[in-house]
Amino acid sequence: MKTVYHKADSRGHADHGWLKSYHTFSFANYQNSERSNFGVLRVLNDDTVSQGMGFGTHPHRDMEIISIPLEGDLEHKDSMGTTAVIKKGEIQVMSAGTGIMHSEYNKNKDEAVKFLQIWIFPREVNVEPRYDQIDITKDEKINGFQQILSPDKNDAGVWIHQDAWFNLAKFTKGNGKNYTMHKNGNGVYAFVLKGSAKVGDRILNERDGLGIWDTQSFNIEAAEDTEILLMEVPMELPSYLK
Structure with missing residues (x-):
């Protein structure tokens, strides 16, 4: 058995005011050559977004993107015409494939939203973009x-x-x-x-x-x-x- 240990306080950290994020692997301004990925697990971000704030419309392609809310409600919109709100007890997946534009905002004006943002390298590129979310509490x-x-x-x-x-x-x-x-x-x-x-x-x-x-x-x-x-x-x- 081989292992690699990442203590919580060893993660990269970014504080943009409206967004506080901890990066397990290299992301944005946090770059660590020893922590680029774990196999095909490329991104594991632990995000907190302030009330009414969020990520404006931006592109992705050839990546499997998973969001898991831990607290609060996250509103999603994308170029496929999807408008949805995900909350604690749900999981969202988006196959970016040939290309997709999307935005994510804190739906609430009175509380922060906390969620995990996870990126996985797909086994193949140029797949048809898709979106799904389900309730996992049941x-x-x-x-x-x-x-x-x-x-x-x-x-x-x-x-x-x-x-x-x-x-x-x-x-x-x-x-x-x-x-x-x-x-x-x-x-x-x-x-x-x-x-x-x-x-x-x-x-x-x-x-x-x-x-x-x-x-x-x-x-x-x-x-x-x-x-x-x-x-x-x-x-x-x-x-x-x-």
Whole structure:
């Protein structure tokens, strides 16, 4: 088993007033040659957007973009004609493919919105752009793994153009479970949303991250009530990036 540990306070940080963002991997003005990506996981941003503020219309292409609200409501508009609001308990995915324009704003005038912005390199380029969002609260699991993303449009959660699986792991104190990789050559980046847990051989606290690969499985044991996002992704970059 190989691992890479990213302590919460080691992340890049940007404070734009209306936007406060922590970057696990190199992004914008935060550039760290040792933290460019974890396999095909390219971006993991922990964003807080002030009341009524947001990201103006901007382009993306050839990237799978996932947003997971943690607090508040995020309004999305895009060039496909989509207008939607995502909130805590939902997950949004956008395949940028051949190109898309979109904006994201805090829907509320009285509270900040907090969300994770995640970018995954797709297995192929120039796919048709698409948008989807679902409610994940109805399938919530305690002391187990809840799949919220996969490569299969007929499976639980949203789907993307990559052999990736995301699970929410919610455990009460003292409970845990063994996680088994879905595919050879994949690794898991575990990101603690709240609480603390032993993941593999490492104790992780809130907003700590741990990448794990070259293993078929690893164990999680919660030191307190804990919620972890597990992002299983291919460790080898697609051929178009080589």
